[in-house]
Amino acid sequence: MADDNCLRQDFEALSVSKRLMRSVSHKLRKKSLKSEDEDVNAIRVSLRCLTLYGRGGGCKVGADTSEEYGDPSSRRRSSASEEGRGYGTICGTEETGVDCFSYGVKERFWKKNTRKDLELEEPTYNSRMHIFLPDDILEMCLVRLPLTSLMNARLVCKKWRNLTSTSRFLQMRREGLHHYPWLFLFGAVKDGYCSAEIHALDVYQDQWHKIEADNLKGRFMFSVANILEDVYIVGGCSSLTNFGRVDKSSFKTHKGALVFSPLTKSWRKIASMKYGRSMPILGASEVHPDFSATQGHQIRQERRFNRSRTGGGLDVYEDPHRLSLRRQQRNTFDENDLSFSSARKPHKLVRQKIDQSSTKSSRRFVVIAVGGLGSWDEPLDSGEIYDSLSNKWTEIQKLPTDFGIVCSGTVCNGIFYVYSESDKLAGYDIERGYWIGIQTSPFPPRVHEYYPKLVSCDGRLFMLSVSWCEGDGQIGRRNKAVRKLWELDLMYLDWSEVSVHPDAPMDWNATFVADRNSIFGVEMFKIFGQVLDFMTMCDVSEKGPNWRHISRNQMAHELDASSCTTKSLAVVYL
Amino acid sequence: MSSSSSSSSPSCPKKMITLKSSDGETFEIEEIAALQSKTLESMIDENCASTPVPLPNITGKILAKVVEYCTKHAEVGADAESLRAWDAEFVSVDHPTLFDYILAANFLEIPTLLNLACQSVADMVKGKTPDEIHKIFNIKSTFTPEEEEELRRENQWAFD
Numbered sequence: 001m002a003d004d005n006c007l008r009q010d011f012e013a014l015s016v017s018k019r020l021m022r023s024v025s026h027k028l029r030k031k032s033l034k035s036e037d038e039d040v041n042a043i044r045v046s047l048r049c050l051t052l053y054g055r056g057g058g059c060k061v062g063a064d065t066s067e068e069y070g071d072p073s074s075r076r077r078s079s080a081s082e083e084g085r086g087y088g089t090i091c092g093t094e095e096t097g098v099d100c101f102s103y104g105v106k107e108r109f110w111k112k113n114t115r116k117d118l119e120l121e122e123p124t125y126n127s128r129m130h131i132f133l134p135d136d137i138l139e140m141c142l143v144r145l146p147l148t149s150l151m152n153a154r155l156v157c158k159k160w161r162n163l164t165s166t167s168r169f170l171q172m173r174r175e176g177l178h179h180y181p182w183l184f185l186f187g188a189v190k191d192g193y194c195s196a197e198i199h200a201l202d203v204y205q206d207q208w209h210k211i212e213a214d215n216l217k218g219r220f221m222f223s224v225a226n227i228l229e230d231v232y233i234v235g236g237c238s239s240l241t242n243f244g245r246v247d248k249s250s251f252k253t254h255k256g257a258l259v260f261s262p263l264t265k266s267w268r269k270i271a272s273m274k275y276g277r278s279m280p281i282l283g284a285s286e287v288h289p290d291f292s293a294t295q296g297h298q299i300r301q302e303r304r305f306n307r308s309r310t311g312g313g314l315d316v317y318e319d320p321h322r323l324s325l326r327r328q329q330r331n332t333f334d335e336n337d338l339s340f341s342s343a344r345k346p347h348k349l350v351r352q353k354i355d356q357s358s359t360k361s362s363r364r365f366v367v368i369a370v371g372g373l374g375s376w377d378e379p380l381d382s383g384e385i386y387d388s389l390s391n392k393w394t395e396i397q398k399l400p401t402d403f404g405i406v407c408s409g410t411v412c413n414g415i416f417y418v419y420s421e422s423d424k425l426a427g428y429d430i431e432r433g434y435w436i437g438i439q440t441s442p443f444p445p446r447v448h449e450y451y452p453k454l455v456s457c458d459g460r461l462f463m464l465s466v467s468w469c470e471g472d473g474q475i476g477r478r479n480k481a482v483r484k485l486w487e488l489d490l491m492y493l494d495w496s497e498v499s500v501h502p503d504a505p506m507d508w509n510a511t512f513v514a515d516r517n518s519i520f521g522v523e524m525f526k527i528f529g530q531v532l533d534f535m536t537m538c539d540v541s542e543k544g545p546n547w548r549h550i551s552r553n554q555m556a557h558e559l560d561a562s563s564c565t566t567k568s569l570a571v572v573y574l
Numbered sequence: 575m576s577s578s579s580s581s582s583s584p585s586c587p588k589k590m591i592t593l594k595s596s597d598g599e600t601f602e603i604e605e606i607a608a609l610q611s612k613t614l615e616s617m618i619d620e621n622c623a624s625t626p627v628p629l630p631n632i633t634g635k636i637l638a639k640v641v642e643y644c645t646k647h648a649e650v651g652a653d654a655e656s657l658r659a660w661d662a663e664f665v666s667v668d669h670p671t672l673f674d675y676i677l678a679a680n681f682l683e684i685p686t687l688l689n690l691a692c693q694s695v696a697d698m699v700k701g702k703t704p705d706e707i708h709k710i711f712n713i714k715s716t717f718t719p720e721e722e723e724e725l726r727r728e729n730q731w732a733f734d
């Protein structure tokens with residue numbers, strides 16, 4: 001029969017061409033429809049061996065992998081039933097491949113096309129054709145989807161759900177950097193209550209989502225920091241008299257910390273800190289798996305480093321010149337380490353050395369919490385470091401008393417930089433476990449109530465600072481303030497202006513975060529009886545670089561003005 | 575025969591290799607263009623490319639386009655913008671053809687074409703609801719209504 005020959009050739013060719021499909025549908029219409037399940041499973045087997053043959057063993061199962069994922073209908077059962085029907089393979093086992101297709105096998109193959117596929121085989125080919133895309137190809141397509149589209153893809157059918165849920169798939173997604181930024185805004189207050197909602201902004205699609213966060217019920221004034229796809233939530237307060245309300249008349253301060261994974265919408269508790277803190281300054285970083293958490297820390301734990309100490313083992317306030325020299329020395333030791341392009345990155349820690357392909361569970365992270373307010377609202381000067389491997393917080397060396405209250409911090413190249421209200425800068429060397437005082441060129445003069453915010457991305461250290469561009473803040477003088485982005489040259493310790501933020505600095509607690517190449521900011525303030533929100537972002541790899549608005553007044557209108565004070569922000573690439 | 579591109583003098587013809595599709599059509603492609611395919615590159619390296627290379631997985635119709643793609647991308651001096659436009663045009667085809675491109679690019683190991691075509695498919699899926707995806711690819715949901723409801727709840731972030 002012409003049709004049979006046609007089919008055979010097509011099988012040998014193994015390309016899903018129109019001719020093939022035409023003969024399929026032709027054949028199918030001749031056959032009566034039988035029950036689905038058993039046929040489907042038998043055909044899965046046949047189809048699979050077809051694909052294997054054609055692709056030289058390179059590809060996985062062709063049409064359906066539900067059997068591989070523990071699909072309840074088992075192959076074995078269906079084969080048995082097939083034999084029961086009296087379908088024999090003329091040419092031996094099913095695995096022998098294409099060139100010995102008996103009519104029976106062919107028929108079984110095309111029987112696979114259950115009622116659903118029959119509908120497909122109608123002669124409107126263009127977009128209404130069910131194409132047999134091998135799973136690994138389908139994966140390659142789906143891995144490129146942004147998160148919300150991926151969530152929708154998971155609802156399409158079991159195969160798509162299974163393909164997109166394996167850890168391998170998620171790893172592929174991470175490695176291929178098919179990620180887009182999501183901003184998570186915490187600390188929203190509604191009608192006096194902590195709303196226990198996280199507001200998430202899908203920057204790419206400019207869509208806000210609300211995530212229920214019962215674990216945060218009643219908690220406010222906590223700090224957040226992100227590492228990879230997790231958000232660490234540390235410390236905070238809860239009202240004792242009016243649980244759930246943002247009320248500090250009688251409150252307790254939390255030592256506890258949580259981790260939230262937006263991707264899986266899961267929460268877990270991690271070890272508690274030694275001291276309860278509200279609004280601690282957080283820094284988070286990945287560390288080398290061999291990182292020794294206790295090495296530097298235990299030794300220096302209780303010792304407050306002292307300016308008057310000369311020589312000795314501790315590296316106290318160094319002048320910048322010697323600091324650079326030390327970096328150069330480190331460079332020579334670390335010749336064998338990777339990615340040492342400049343003295344800007346003196347540490348062999350973190351990104352350069354870590355094998356990105358290792359699974360998430362084998363990676364190691366630290367979170368440092370410094371300062372914050374204690375149980376009596378007193379400013380704390382202690383600091384603690386959390387090690388994800390041991391799930392423990394360890395106290396770290398204290399900053400000197402004259403450093404001042406820490407108001408901002410960020411990790412950059414293995415150093416946790418902190419800025420104080422007294423305009424001082426220090427850096428905590430994570431690997432070595434001690435503080436270094438950093439003398440830079442004069443800080444840009446700033447408006448008194450606005451504390452600068454440090455952010456870091458792409459191995460660079462930035463600061464957002466509000467200064468007077470007109471007037472000098474004196475009463476009676478025309479005063480105009482502007483928020484500027486500054487960068488610190490890590491080699492020469494010079495500040496240089498990078499760009500000007502487009503918005504007038506209305507929010508003294510504007511919050512900024514950064515990841516990959518972008519800095520994101522949120523400003524919230526109440527004006528004319530309404531709470532407004534402004535989200536902005538800046539790509540530091542661009543020429544300029546310029547800030548752009550990514551969302552304006554879309555989420556804060558229902559919130560209380562106190563949200564401006566309690567808000568905190570994290571950016572996660574999902 | 576080495577695979578290094580020879581600085582050919584005008585009198586020297588460009589090195590071509592012949593590809594043969596599943597339906598017997600033959601296509602000539604410059605060796606330089608063929609190098610974009612890792613499969614063909616290794617064949618060339620091992621001197622297996624002097625006779626027509628049979629490609630039983632790829633029909634003539636698709637192979638013609640693949641050859642066109644490789645030839646275009648082997649051109650020097652093409653500016654990025656116009657190449658991107660050309661690429662966009664190249665993948666503006668019906669779904670079966672697009673999937674055939676993917677299968678061909680996968681078999682021949684042409685990373686740029688594979689990436690382009692896979693991204694096209696991803697773009698088709700992007701922003702669509704599951705029902706719309708069902709229609710486009712003509713896939714039937716294999717979930718029971720209960721399972722689907724459960725999944726929706728799991729996935730859902732927004733309650734508005």
